[in-house]
Amino acid sequence: MFYIHILRVKCEGMPQGDFLREASDPVSVIVRSLESKPTADVGRGSEWHIGNVEKIDKSGVGFAMGRTQAVTTPQFDLSTHNFVEEEAMRAPFTLGVFDKETQSCGIIRKGGVSQSSSEIAGKLAKLLNSAPYARESNYEIVVEPIPDPIDFISSVREAKAVIRFSFTVTWPNPHDVDRLIQGPAKEFTKEAGGEKTRVEVEGESLDKGLIEDVAKAVAADGEQASASVRTGEGGPPKRVHLSGNPVVERVEPSPHESVFSSILDATKRAYHRVRGPVDL
Numbered sequence: 001m002f003y004i005h006i007l008r009v010k011c012e013g014m015p016q017g018d019f020l021r022e023a024s025d026p027v028s029v030i031v032r033s034l035e036s037k038p039t040a041d042v043g044r045g046s047e048w049h050i051g052n053v054e055k056i057d058k059s060g061v062g063f064a065m066g067r068t069q070a071v072t073t074p075q076f077d078l079s080t081h082n083f084v085e086e087e088a089m090r091a092p093f094t095l096g097v098f099d100k101e102t103q104s105c106g107i108i109r110k111g112g113v114s115q116s117s118s119e120i121a122g123k124l125a126k127l128l129n130s131a132p133y134a135r136e137s138n139y140e141i142v143v144e145p146i147p148d149p150i151d152f153i154s155s156v157r158e159a160k161a162v163i164r165f166s167f168t169v170t171w172p173n174p175h176d177v178d179r180l181i182q183g184p185a186k187e188f189t190k191e192a193g194g195e196k197t198r199v200e201v202e203g204e205s206l207d208k209g210l211i212e213d214v215a216k217a218v219a220a221d222g223e224q225a226s227a228s229v230r231t232g233e234g235g236p237p238k239r240v241h242l243s244g245n246p247v248v249e250r251v252e253p254s255p256h257e258s259v260f261s262s263i264l265d266a267t268k269r270a271y272h273r274v275r276g277p278v279d280l
Contacts, residue, residue: 066093106267
């Protein structure tokens with residue numbers, strides 16, 4: 001049994017990109033970037049790599065990612081009977097799977113390599129952007145932890161009234177965005193040459209069910225949302241933000257399938273749980 005971080009992987013348009021270049025399909029850009037097995041300096045002299053790339057079923061791309069590090073280890077030389085220090089290479093790594101259908105990624109949480117969801121998301125983004133494919137299509141690949149929306153939704157449900165709700169969108173990617181408003185807002189952002197659009201609605205008592213549906217889609221998309229709620233008669237409204245703990249999913253590998261397949265199944269399950277009904 002182990003746990004995986006659930007991350008959103010998407011392509012966002014570069015504001016100063018070459019308008020003459022034809023934008024490629026975001027999913028194919030991400031997959032080609034993984035398949036190129038990139039190497040990148042992610043800071044502090046730490047060199048990270050992607051390797052062991054393989055296709056998993058129809059929608060998954062499995063991979064390993066980790067760092068190489070020169071270390072000095074004490075050894076005993078049998079020929080001279082002396083203790084010596086020798087340099088060797090360490091390469092701690094973890095495993096992950098990118099799901100093309102949901103544009104989400106599950107990465108095994110592993111101490112010393114991928115304990116923090118935000119840190120491993122940043123490293124994966126740097127690795128993918130070090131390949132040429134995103135840049136050639138005027139994209140930047142963005143990797144973000146998916147927040148658990150349960151606390152935000154709980155605040156909305158328990159409020160006497162929701163009087164303001166806002167959320168952000170970026171460029172469209174081919175996954176299940178909420179077509180009511182997210183989809184058109186994404187298209188507007190792209191056509192206007194923008195990077196991010198903020199949508200805001202105000203009223204005496206907004207529809208909680210509709211806000212909940214959009215909030216789940218926004219969380220799954222790795223975007224931001226906030227609401228102003230009234231908790232009782234009188235008093236100032238309370239501001240709540242979609243900033244829950246990053247989603248982490250438990251995985252119990254089956255002896256009848258590979259670790260990559262188990263990660264893919266768990267990634268899909270976690271993603272659809274965020275997008276689906278919330279039981280409080």
